[in-house]
Amino acid sequence: MKPTPLKVHETRPSRPRTQRAGQRAHTLTQLPSDQDLVMRIIPMPADCNVNGDIFGGWVMAQVDLAGAVMAWRTVKGRLATVAVNEFVFKEPVMPGDLLSFFSKVEHVGRTSVSVSVEVFSEQLHNQGEYRKVTQARLTYVAIDVKGKPKSIPKAAASPAQSPAPGKKTLKSRRASQLAASGASPL
Numbered sequence: 001m002k003p004t005p006l007k008v009h010e011t012r013p014s015r016p017r018t019q020r021a022g023q024r025a026h027t028l029t030q031l032p033s034d035q036d037l038v039m040r041i042i043p044m045p046a047d048c049n050v051n052g053d054i055f056g057g058w059v060m061a062q063v064d065l066a067g068a069v070m071a072w073r074t075v076k077g078r079l080a081t082v083a084v085n086e087f088v089f090k091e092p093v094m095p096g097d098l099l100s101f102f103s104k105v106e107h108v109g110r111t112s113v114s115v116s117v118e119v120f121s122e123q124l125h126n127q128g129e130y131r132k133v134t135q136a137r138l139t140y141v142a143i144d145v146k147g148k149p150k151s152i153p154k155a156a157a158s159p160a161q162s163p164a165p166g167k168k169t170l171k172s173r174r175a176s177q178l179a180a181s182g183a184s185p186l
């Protein structure tokens with residue numbers, strides 16, 4: 001009797017991106033090198049809106065947290081978000097995308113710090129291809145124990161916004177870890 005050939009199920013291609021007519025896909029092959037990687041997260045189906053992509057409010061909350069990292073390094077104390085000065089959802093985010101949040105300090109005032117945040121998505125099945133999905137600018141204020149604005153120490157306003165010399169940034173620490181392990185970036 002002739003053996004029945006095994007039925008091979010085709011793997012489904014990765015889900016295509018929502019793309020509006022005439023819209024070009026802006027795929028990047030590199031993540032920014034002039035900003036700090038402050039956070040990475042994978043949104044889950046529970047974070048979706050009724051369209052099946054990720055709820056904008058969820059993205060905003062993550063961006064607020066990511067922006068706070070650089071502000072926190074500058075203020076080195078309590079702070080509060082005073083304003084979201086710019087927020088652009090450039091492309092939808094899908095559940096399962098790996099989101100990378102990059103940030104840098106744009107301005108240090110008397111009590112406030114303005115930071116930019118850019119969010120890049122990467123799909124499991126298209127690793128190494130990134131899309132800028134969101135960009136934002138936020139302002140944080142240094143506050144005292146009563147929640148009132150407080151002056152930021154002068155040293156914090158100098159160009160040395162990143163951790164003190166000798167201490168590695170998240171980005172360089174990650175690069176060292178990867179080099180040591182021989183693994184590829186997530």
Ligand SMILES: CC(C)(COP(=O)(O)OP(=O)(O)OC[C@H]1O[C@@H](n2cnc3c(N)ncnc32)[C@H](O)[C@@H]1OP(=O)(O)O)[C@@H](O)C(=O)NCCC(=O)NCCS
Pocket residue numbers: 079080081082083085108109110111112113139141143147148149
């Ligand atoms: C943040 C807070 C303490 C600031 O108090 P305030 O009396 O409004 O402070 P000021 O008007 O003196 O402004 C403080 C700084 O914020 C800046 N600022 C205020 N509104 C801003 C805006 N819309 N965009 C950019 N910067 C702004 C001011 O320019 C100032 O900066 P500088 O000192 O570096 O020049 C107060 O507004 C507050 O408690 N807000 C609620 C915060 C909150 O609940 N956030 C969400 C959870 S973290």
